[in-house]
Amino acid sequence: MTVYIAPGKLILTGEYAVLYGYPAVVFSIDRYIEVSIENHQGFQIEVYGKRLCGRFSEIAKEIFYLSPQIYETLNFYNRRGLNVENLNIKISSSIPFKGLGSSAAVITCLSYALLDYNNLNFSKEDLLSDVYKIKRKIEGGSPTDIIASIFGGINMVKYFGENIVYRKISEDIFKKNNVDLYAIFTGEEIKTSSILSNIMQEIDKIRYKKAIVRSIGELAEAVWNNLKNEKINDIFKLIRLNHYLLASLGVSTKTIDTIVNHFEEKDKDSVVVKISGAGFGDSLIALSRDSKNICNELDNFKCIKIGIDVKGVRIKR
Numbered sequence: 284m285t286v287y288i289a290p291g292k293l294i295l296t297g298e299y300a301v302l303y304g305y306p307a308v309v310f311s312i313d314r315y316i317e318v319s320i321e322n323h324q325g326f327q328i329e330v331y332g333k334r335l336c337g338r339f340s341e342i343a344k345e346i347f348y349l350s351p352q353i354y355e356t357l358n359f360y361n362r363r364g365l366n367v368e369n370l371n372i373k374i375s376s377s378i379p380f381k382g383l384g385s386s387a388a389v390i391t392c393l394s395y396a397l398l399d400y401n402n403l404n405f406s407k408e409d410l411l412s413d414v415y416k417i418k419r420k421i422e423g424g425s426p427t428d429i430i431a432s433i434f435g436g437i438n439m440v441k442y443f444g445e446n447i448v449y450r451k452i453s454e455d456i457f458k459k460n461n462v463d464l465y466a467i468f469t470g471e472e473i474k475t476s477s478i479l480s481n482i483m484q485e486i487d488k489i490r491y492k493k494a495i496v497r498s499i500g501e502l503a504e505a506v507w508n509n510l511k512n513e514k515i516n517d518i519f520k521l522i523r524l525n526h527y528l529l530a531s532l533g534v535s536t537k538t539i540d541t542i543v544n545h546f547e548e549k550d551k552d553s554v555v556v557k558i559s560g561a562g563f564g565d566s567l568i569a570l571s572r573d574s575k576n577i578c579n580e581l582d583n584f585k586c587i588k589i590g591i592d593v594k595g596v597r598i599k600r
Contacts, residue, residue, distance in 0.1 A: 284321040285400060286599040289392035290314065290592040292384035292431035293466060293568045294559045296525045297503035299532065301425045301440060302483060305500025308507050309427045310437040311592040312466070314378045316388040317599065318396040323371035328353070331375040342367070351421050352389040359417050360394070365401045372396075380468040380585055382559065382566025386421075387428035390414050395596045407433050407595070411447065422476040435595030439507045452510060455591040460515045463571045465578065467556070468585040469538050471564030478561040482534060495532050499525060515572075519555050522570060526557030534562025542567060542584065546577070 290311040297307025329338045330349065337349045342361065346354040353374065361367045374393065378385040391414050398405050398413075414429045427440045430449050437452040457464055486492045502525055509517045526543060529535065535543075539558060546554040546569070554577060559568040571577050578586035 284319050285396070286317060286319045287392050287396040287399070287596065288315040288317050288599045289388040289395065289432045289596040290384075290435060291316070291378045291388050292428050293464075293566070293589070294427060295437075295568065296506045296522060297427075297440075297499060298529060298558065298560060298562070299479075299482065299486065299534075300496050300500035300503055301427055301442070302479070303486075303496055303500065304441065304443055305496070306439050306441050306503045306507060307425065307427045308437065308439050308503055308510070309431045311431040311435045311595060312383060312464075313590040313592050314383060314587075315376070315592075316378065316385060316392045317375045318392045319373045320396050320400045321371050323369060326368045326370065328357075328372040328374070331373070350389065352386050352417075353393060355417050355421055356390050356393045356397075359413070360397045365397055365403075367397060370400070379587060380466075380566065381472050382468070382564075383466060384428040384432060387414070387418060388432045390417050391429055391432040391596050399598065410596070415445070415447070424476065424479055431595075433595050435591075436593045437510060437591065439503075450507075453593050455593065456510055456513055457570070457591065460513060461572065462515060463573075463577075464589050464591070465569040465571065466559075466587050466589055467542060467567040467569060467578075467581060469536070469542070469564045469567060470584060471536065471538055473561060473564040475561045475565075478534070478563055482532065482561070485533070492532060495528055499528050499532075502528070519570060519572075522557050523555045526555075529558045529562055532562075534558060536563055538564070539567065542581070545580070549580075550577075 291314045295308040301307035342357050357367050394414050415426050426447050430438050430440050439450045441448045506521050543556045546556050553573040554571045556569045
């Protein structure tokens, strides 16, 4: 049995702006989707996750209802002539809650596993092309999350249609500069594709929201430059501003405001918290220069300390 892993992600900056040709900055986290494959007489797939569980003996619509990511990935490679019907596939997750890129990591890990197990020669750029096609069929959106899952590290991402540009910093700059990273779950789950569609309609119609998106894009460029130069103080200031730009765009909630304001009032100089992703719920990202674990201050919310995965999708064993 061969085992593969693909990391989840957190968006540091550039939400919504990346959909309009501006950059976003994303990094891979040390929480993973795991896929194992072995030969089997007939098809069998088992899914074990905190939110999804199931066992199936054929590639049927029942899989789609559980996970369109799994269903569409299997069908994509089945149409390409790969062996997907005489395999025992097991999928599990250590990604603890929504907003951490589990959907992209599922497509990435399963795609990588099927290509490798069928002994095909492929590059990660080839994988990116496949995974992006599958993702666009399911939910649209930017390739930001799949870049993180495929390549690992900290990445700046721009895209124009199918033309994707990315730049990578391979080392964990935050750890090097004694900055701890956290993911906080708001407790409010969202459907990202619907949120993106609604907010983009507003951006296209309302002039001041277009201006906000432009400001977020310019800010993301500045964050990337400061990351390369390891200017941590400036990054903290920009991330704080990024959150308030997103709030001005209308994607914050009372719950998000409560969490952000808690640290603004108490630890403004050492902790910054912002929306990571589409907003309205799911996950927040926190950067902290405080030696204390900030999760201890969030009794009513799920919170985890995270590290950066620098390798991306790969064979585990």
